Amino acid sequence: xxxxxxxxxxxxxxxxxxxxxxxxxxxxxxxxxxxxxxxxxxxxxxxxxxxxxxxxxxxxxxxxxxxxxxxxxxxxxxxxxxxxxxxxxxxxxxxxxxxxxxxxxxxxxxxxxxxxxxxxxxxxxxxxxxxxxxxxxxxxxxxxxxxxxxxxxxxxxxxxxxxxxxxxxxxxxxxxxxxxxxxxxxxxxxxxxxxxxxxxxxxxxxxxxxxxxxxxxxxxxxxxxxxxxxxxxxxxxxxxxxxxxxxxxxxxxxxxxxxxxxxxxxxxxxxxxxxxxxxxxxxxxxxxxxxxxxxxxxxxxxxxxxxxxxxxxxxxxxxxxxxxxxxxxxxxxxxxxxxxxxxxxxxxxxxx
Numbered sequence: 290x291x292x293x294x295x296x297x298x299x300x301x302x303x304x305x306x307x308x309x310x311x312x313x314x315x316x317x318x319x320x321x322x323x324x325x326x327x328x329x330x331x332x333x334x335x336x337x338x339x340x341x342x343x344x345x346x347x348x349x350x351x352x353x354x355x356x357x358x359x360x361x362x363x364x365x366x367x368x369x370x371x372x373x374x375x376x377x378x379x380x381x382x383x384x385x386x387x388x389x390x391x392x393x394x395x396x397x398x399x400x401x402x403x404x405x406x407x408x409x410x411x412x413x414x415x416x417x418x419x420x421x422x423x424x425x426x427x428x429x430x431x432x433x434x435x436x437x438x439x440x441x442x443x444x445x446x447x448x449x450x451x452x453x454x455x456x457x458x459x460x461x462x463x464x465x466x467x468x469x470x471x472x473x474x475x476x477x478x479x480x481x482x483x484x485x486x487x488x489x490x491x492x493x494x495x496x497x498x499x500x501x502x503x504x505x506x507x508x509x510x511x512x513x514x515x516x517x518x519x520x521x522x523x524x525x526x527x528x529x530x531x532x533x534x535x536x537x538x539x540x541x542x543x544x545x546x547x548x549x550x551x552x553x554x555x556x557x558x559x560x561x562x563x564x565x566x567x568x569x570x571x572x573x574x575x576x577x578x579x580x581x582x583x584x585x586x587x588x589x590x591x592x593x594x595x596x597x598x599x600x601x602x603x604x605x606x607x608x609x610x611x612x613x614x615x616x617x618x619x620x621x622x623x624x625x626x627x628x629x630x631x632x633x634x635x636x637x638x639x640x641x
Contacts, residue, residue: 292318293529294365296350296398297372299323301484302422302518304333306369309522311342320363321345322356323372332621333483350394353401360405367418367529368402370395373456377426377449378487381579384448391452392459395421399463406469413470420529421460421473425514425541426450428475430582437475438588439537446580457537464535472532474525477541477587480607481518482614486626489548490608493555494615495622497567503556507577509549512584516542517607520600527596541587542600558612 291314297303298321307319323329325347337343344363348355350372359365372394374380374387399419406417428437429444443458445451463469480490496503524540532538546554552572560567592598602610615622 290316290318291367292320292363292365293367293369294320294322294359294363296322296368296370297329299325299329299331299333299345300371301328301333301481301488302479302521303371304330304483305481305518306371306522306525307334307343308337309519310526311337311340313526317342318363319343320359320365322348322350322359324349326374328485330483330485330621330625332624350398351389353397356397356401357404360401364405366414366416367420368398369420369422369525369529370398371422372398373422373453374449377447378578380447380449380452384452387448387452388455391449392455395456396459399459399469403463403467403469407467411468413468417470418529418532418534419460419463419469419471420525420532421457421471422525423457423473423475424450424453425475425477425539425585425587426582427454427457428585431584431586433584436586436588437539437541439475439539439591446582461535470534472528472534473537474528475537475539475587476521476524477514477516477544477585479516479518479521481611482618483621484518486622489551490555490611491615491622493552494559494612495626497556497559497571498563498616500564500567500571502573503552503571504573504575505549505552506575506581509552509572509574510547511581512545512547512586513551514541514586515544515546515551515604515607516540516600517602517604517610520602523601524592524596524598527598528592531596533595538592538596539587539589540592540598541589542604543586543589544600544604545584545586546604554608555612558609562612562616 380387445454464471
């Protein structure tokens with residue numbers, strides 16, 4: 290039985306990855322280590338309660354004793370590291386937390402993996418792999434043309450992207466210095482079920498269905514490349530299985546949209562599915578984010594050429610699936626948008 294240590298597996302992408310892997314593979318065991326911060330939610334994994342292939346452990350990737358113990362107890366042959374502070378606005382407010390989790394937490398995972406896997410002669414078993422799940426934001430900002438490739442220089446512009454860039458460099462340093470088998474995936478913006486509603490698409494769905502203002506940064510013309518989360522999970526699985534040791538793989542879908550186009554699409558679908566009185570009059574332009582990158586766009590040719598990956602979900606289909614999921618899971622949305630989240634939301638948008 291293949292055993293994978295999945296960190297951050299109660300978050301948006303991590304939980305979708307766990308659900309995807311358990312559905313695809315019968316002979317697998319996933320050790321899910323999650324601190325359960327605001328973005329980690331065990332309700333994301335309610336459908337697999339009682340599945341013996343999924344073992345949840347609440348804890349911090351910074352806890353060396355805990356992480357080392359998980360390696361000793363379960364002997365995973367792979368680590369997939371989703372655990373990260375990931376919201377740019379929060380990184381602007383408190384960059385230190387991002388450095389602690391995203392950089393020092395990754396270093397701790399790398400050290401524990403090396404200690405568990407390195408043999409007496411300094412080599413590693415053929416089956417082991419450390420996979421770092423990263424972001425296209427490490428590349429910085431694009432102009433109106435061109436795409437990020439794996440050769441694009443790293444040029445982060447926010448505390449969040451700087452912390453992820455640093456973590457990526459430490460992953461490659463463990464490969465180059467100690468020979469640890471690694472891969473890094475850098476993905477464009479994900480959307481789909483279980484995404485915490487501080488991110489653009491679920492925030493717009495939540496606000497539109499409640500006829501609240503829809504806050505849009507600046508002029509709304511910042512461009513992002515959007516990928517349905519299950520397509521991302523498929524890519525991670527393929528890289529973990531067949532990615533060349535030490536390689537970076539960009540994961541994107543050539544689905545570029547301006548932020549304002551996304552917002553207007555959500556409005557149109559909510560209008561059609563829920564309430565015909567929801568209109569674009571709800572759009573409220575707010576002060577732009579500091580250091581807001583203009584455009585991200587990924588060239589996924591390498592992962593297509595080497596591993597045969599390509600996205601299965603067109604954006605028009607994926608956005609409708611996403612809205613339907615949120616409409617059908619109102620209890621989940623209510624639970625994650627109460628309490629501390631609302632205080633944070635007011636702080637971010639009320640006076641902008």
